[in-house]
């Protein structure tokens with residue numbers, strides 16, 4: 001069982017435009033839809049749709065549309081009821097796949113609610129089939145009033161309370177919550193940054209340089225390994241993704257796909273990695289499945305998550321970067337090409 005914690009979930013509203021987004025104009029959408037979102041929620045959705053048990057832990061009222069969406073999608077969840085409605089995040093998509101996203105701050109989570117959310121999570125870790133072979137994913141931004149070291153506090157509490165039975169911890173966040181986690185000793189077993197977050201977390205080179213140069217990105221990821229991170233799964237937009245561990249570094253690339261919405265592609269990549277990992281795959285094959293999942297998600301509308309059966313890991317090429325490991329190269333040699341969101345769409349972590 002894989003647990004996810006989304007402290008700042010959202011109802012993702014996707015509006016499809018018939019053409020280019022025109023600032024200041026009234027435009028008619030060709031389609032609109034809603035899905036439960038937030039990074040951890042998306043990871044849980046992607047795992048569930050592939051038949052891997054996942055429980056999403058999140059704040060929000062029983063009647064909140066996010067819970068309704070999770071029930072409809074058959075996703076298991078544990079919610080901490082709060083009074084305020086959860087946020088709605090808006091995605092505007094253009095026909096060429098260009099994605100514009102506007103994220104709301106979300107309702108504040110009071111200190112007493114933060115404690116209760118952690119208690120709910122610890123309870124979930126001790127129940128069922130969570131344990132040292134499993135994972136806890138801490139993902140997304142933090143709502144107002146939550147301190148930036150929140151993910152580090154969660155990691156410390158879970159490890160203190162569960163000891164050897166604690167699940168491994170994966171973190172996917174950005175800005176102050178990412179820095180707060182790293183600076184306060186969260187020491188995640190897995191960190192999933194994009195190029196911007198890798199630059200932010202290491203202060204090593206710029207986002208553009210890291211995205212353009214996987215070897216440079218691998219060096220930056222290596223700095224995080226030296227600081228106690230177990231493994232770094234770095235998504236590099238059109239350059240594919242990297243996996244860096246203490247025992248090896250790998251780069252995965254694939255032919256471009258026609259992107260429809262890059263929202264949630266990073267979350268699906270993390271889900272792909274985890275579902276391969278819990279099935280016992282070797283690191284290069286976990287990376288392969290991450291890239292296959294991310295590519296499939298980018299080709300789907302809105303925050304839609306793919307099932308593993310709809311992904312194409314055979315199209316992904318994995319190469320060893322440092323001669324310490326490597327997967328069985330499969331599919332067309334496609335170095336330098338990968339999931340290709342349009343240049344005007346930023347890959348979300």
Ligand SMILES: O=P(O)(O)OC[C@@]1(O)O[C@H](CO)[C@@H](O)[C@@H]1O
Nearest residue numbers: 010037038039089103140141264
């Ligand atoms: O504001 P955050 O928490 O950083 O990101 C939230 C969000 O953009 O992340 C997901 C895509 O990764 C979406 O479902 C959701 O709207």
